[in-house]
Amino acid sequence: DVKVTQSSRYLVKRTGEKVFLECVQDMDHENMFWYRQDPGLGLRLIYFSYDVKMKEKGDIPEGYSVSREKKERFSLILESASTNQTSMYLCASSSHLRVSGNTIYFGEGSWLTVV
């Protein structure tokens, strides 16, 4: 089974702190994604990466950055956390190959509360 692992399920950080959310996948997928989930808004794409050291902005990249130094790991960074970044963050991965509709696999999510 594909496994996408997010290192922290629940975090509480103070305003202004630097926050790292880590994600690791074990299926050698080329594509990795960070989404933010808020009630009524569904999931919104923050950043994605289609290869090591490559990154592309999604719909809401402001206030976030990412790092992909290794194929299996994709990190989301909040340089200076703010209360409006309190949310659930979901990491996902998928293969480049157009097989089975390029299914996207999700991690369990990280609840971040900024106080």
Add this chain to the structure above:
Amino acid sequence: AQTVTQSQPEMSVQEAETVTLSCTYDTSESDYYLFWYKQPPSRQMILVIRQEAYKQQNATENRFSVNFQKAAKSFSLKISDSQLGDAAMYFCAYRFYNAGNMLTFGGGTRLMVKP
């Protein structure tokens, strides 16, 4: 830009009954995929069903089926013989074929199943 709309924030169904969740989308593309994802309280997003836009036949996965109306840009999910384990958030999602696997999600529908 593509948009996905789920007009029902909450739905409820009696166990063993059938329920239909609505989804509409807006796109100018002709080659795309549509998905329904389930997110139970554990928060792990699970792919329920997938539909390729070029296929006229509606996708079916056991108790789950879709009604895909391409001209109307409608993609509803029907759950037959509802079970308690079907209770979850359901997200409709769209992906353009060449969009690097990026999904655009609707706002979600919370499904409650009554025993």
